[in-house]
Amino acid sequence: MSKKVKIANLIIGGGEKIAIQSMSTFKIAQVDKAVEECLRLKDAGLDIMRYSVTDEQDAKAFALVKRKVDIPLVADIHFDYKLALASIDGGADKIRINPGNIGSEEKVSQVAQALKSAKIPVRVGSNSGSIEKEFLQKYGRNEVALGESALKKVSQLEKYGVNDIVISVKSSDVRLAVKAYEYVASKTDYPLHLGVTEAGREYHGTIKNAIGIGSLLLKGIGDTLRVSLSADPMREVIAGKAILSALDLAGDSVKIIACPTCGRCAWDCMGFAEKVEKRVEFIKKPLKIAVMGCVVNGPGEASDADLGVAGGKDGCVIFVKGKIVKKVAEKDLEKEFFEEIDRCLQ
Ligand code: SF4
Incomplete structure (x- = not known):
């Protein structure tokens, strides 16, 4: 069983209810819109909302949205460690970042210190398009390369004492994603965030995600999920709920x-x-x-x-x-x- 990780008031992992996540299609700095969307999606079953953070305004907006919304909010940062620090400072409940993208050890260490001081978790991972070169050369484009890429990012943070970690190993290839999650689940007890990425529009995307996420959940693998769809985030939440409901994992529904x-x-x-x-x-x-x-x-x-x-x-x-x-x-x-x-x- 995976270990438990706390995100604001929500516990994920360790046999807790599988949390449904989605990602907003607009900026959190549009505070009123963000609040309205979160409340609407929460009514539909959303447990965790994620936002791309592209500037300081976004980073500062987390506290403003959190005043009116009581689900955990995640800051998604790609390269700029300063935006990671600003988001943590700005009230994000979790960040999603890849240490490999942040830059020097000094920068990774600063982000790690900020995560520990704020006592918030981090999600790291890899997807089939961003497998580290060393693993691609060693294993080819397969589940081991994808899994080891993610596990390397975990160890980059563990080195600085960060232990509240969630891992993802996404791919748009359903078989590869499933095998990679199985691989990572066999190597670590950190909670796993499931998803088949770039799955496509609603109909086909839901099928791909239901097969990928569903087959993992049936094996007891996975603690949070996002059904990535080229559609309104509401459709992602409804699809996520339907997958959990089909497996009797949705709680009351x-x-x-x-x-x-x-x-x-x-x-x-x-x-x-x-x-x-x-x-x-x-x-x-x-x-x-x-x-x-x-x-x-x-x-x-x-x-x-x-x-x-x-x-x-x-x-x-x-x-x-x-x-x-x-x-x-x-x-x-x-x-x-x-x-x-x-x-x-x-
Ligand atoms: S309940 Fe069965 S027999 Fe009746 S209409 Fe539906 S499919 Fe046909």
């Missing part, structure tokens, strides 16, 4: 099962499933809802659902644990069924 429909379906089952999905999207309670295509097979096939609906040409039935409790006309279904959902959630 509403699960929807819906039949694919077939020739026996005589009502707008798919349209209604979509409405139910939207209705419960942000609800954090344990509830399993079924939307089924026909009255003959639906209640039986979904008998493990807490609440369900099945339709037919003469109307719809609402059932609880497979037992029919009410019959309603399709035109009244939305009102009646949503009332039942509310009752279950009370």
Whole structure:
């Protein structure tokens, strides 16, 4: 099991709930927008938000956003150690940086000292495009090179007494990412941040991430995740939640099962499933809802659902644990069924 690392009030690793992370598409210095976005995404299930820090204004904005937002905020810095120091000073709850990009040992040491004084963690890692030359030459472009590249960055910080570390080894190649995470998990007990990077637009990107992140989580590997998508960060959060929910790792969330429909379906089952999905999207309670295509097979096939609906040409039935409790006309279904959902959630 990985060790626990504290980020503000959130503990990751050591068997804690898998944290969902996203990254803002704009600057944190736009404080009002940042606050609004964080609150919106938090409602959808976001646990940690990350921002690119490109100047001093960004670095100073963390404290301002934190006054109104109570999820951990991460500063993502590429090269400038001064921006790392300024972000730590500015109230970032964690930084994401690669010591190899910072420069001299003196600069790495300064960042390490600042991390220890502020008692905040750091994420380091590598991705398949930034594997260190020495490992590329030694191992080729494979999981060992990717993993060793990340572990080298870990040791660069450990040398200065930094131990609150999270590691990532991302790749846009799903197989390579999975193997690299497995490799790193076999070498260290630091928590791992999972992701398949540059995964693409929402549909394909979600599939790639679900396969990569999902197969690792099934093996007990991974403590935080980001579903990187070329889409609104809200879609990343929803996809992350869906992956965790599919593996029963989401904590409290509403699960929807819906039949694919077939020739026996005589009502707008798919349209209604979509409405139910939207209705419960942000609800954090344990509830399993079924939307089924026909009255003959639906209640039986979904008998493990807490609440369900099945339709037919003469109307719809609402059932609880497979037992029919009410019959309603399709035109009244939305009102009646949503009332039942509310009752279950009370
Ligand atoms: S529940 Fe009914 S409509 Fe849905 S797939 Fe099964 S038989 Fe077909």
